[in-house]
Amino acid sequence: MLTKPAVVSRQEWGCPTGANSPDWTPQYTTVTHLIVHHTATPNDDPDWKARVRSIWNFHAITRDGKDIAYNYLIDPDGVIYEGRAGGDNVIGRHATGANKNSMGVALIGNFDQDLLPTEEALDSLIKLLAWKAEQAGIDPTGSSHHSEVGRVLPNICGHRDVGATACPGRKLYALLPRLRIDVSNLIQGIDGEDEVVPSGECVPQPPIVSRTEWGCPTGAESPGWKPRKIPVSHMIIHHTATRSNAKVSTIWNYHANTLGWKDIGYNYLIDPDGVIYEGRAGGEDVMGAHAYDYNHHSMGVSLIGNFESAAPTQKALDSLTQLLAWKAAKLRLDPMGKDQFGTTPTNLMVISGHRDVNATACPGREIYALLPDIRSDVNDIIKDKCR
Secondary structure (H helix, E strand, C coil): CCCCCCCECHHHHCCCCCCCCCCCCCCECCCCEEEEEECCCCCCCCCHHHHHHHHHHHHHHHCCCCCCCCCEEECCCCCEEECCCCCCCECCCCCCCCCCCEEEEEECCCCCCCCCCCHHHHHHHHHHHHHHHHHHCCCCCCEEEECCCCEEEECEEEHHHCCCCCCCCHHHHCCHHHHHHHHHHHHHCCCCCCCCCCCCCCCCCCCCECHHHHCCCCCCCCCCCCCCECCCCEEEEEECCCCCCCCHHHHHHHHHHHCCCCCCCCCEEECCCCCEEECCCCCCCECCCCCCCCCCCEEEEEECCCCCCCCCCHHHHHHHHHHHHHHHHHHCCCCCCEEECCCCCCEEECEEEHHHCCCCCCCCHHHHHHHHHHHHHHHHHHHHHCC
């Protein structure tokens, strides 16, 4: 059995009401789901205990919530703080319509823009969730019905999975697939010898030809639409179904003008020489238009050519695996794994083919047949670079 990690008590962080909350009577629940939040407060602070007291004041006084909303909070140094008064299994006030049957844990900071949580904070989050999951018999990588929400949710989910909010921020939300695996590994006592444990930037980004460099008619921007950043949890492989020597600008024209998509659909394209091209405007983690109903949590990569009966070049495959390994490591995605796609009930391989989500022959049967090898190659790159 895992031991509960060290937690700074309410008295220790200076809660104004001490160990208890006199304005409300604690109520208890059976925890079935673990909901991850961010506090959307500054990421740097000279006094984290003071920050927790400030959050208590905002929740208890400004919002009249009687007490702090979360069950636990974690600062960037990895220190865990006791939240809502009442102890283990107390009902918090962290997710409207999902407070029952859940435990709410918030990482202190804002993870919706460029900053990732610290390794110390993530490590403490994993330990806390693993302790609770083991204690409550929760499968960290599974999904189950949440009685109050009334639908199936990932057992470890983000606040945005149960409410209309950006919380826990797109950067933290994108880490949840890998985090679920890390929690599961800790419970099982897996020491990591055979597991992929990516660490941020351990796989370098391969060279990418920018939109300006390949001559996009609208340059770096796309005036016809506003880029939307998304939490990427899956990578979907395509082929362009064109000649192998098709120009990226020609594909752009077909998508943007003929099909009316305002811009090229894919996030990246790769030619037979292994050259990688920037696709959809907006930079990393921008939503493309490459897989109907599945654009909102995926990155689309297309090999230029038709691979229904012809195999892609080794150079193209090498660049594809390098690109996928870079992104998987950066987002802590398991290239060999399967995960729920957003809030849908669909479980997909993290690296999938277009035909896995839509009625299409794409990415062609020759590429599709190679996907198991591609996943394995991506996994090997990450294991080599991220140890």
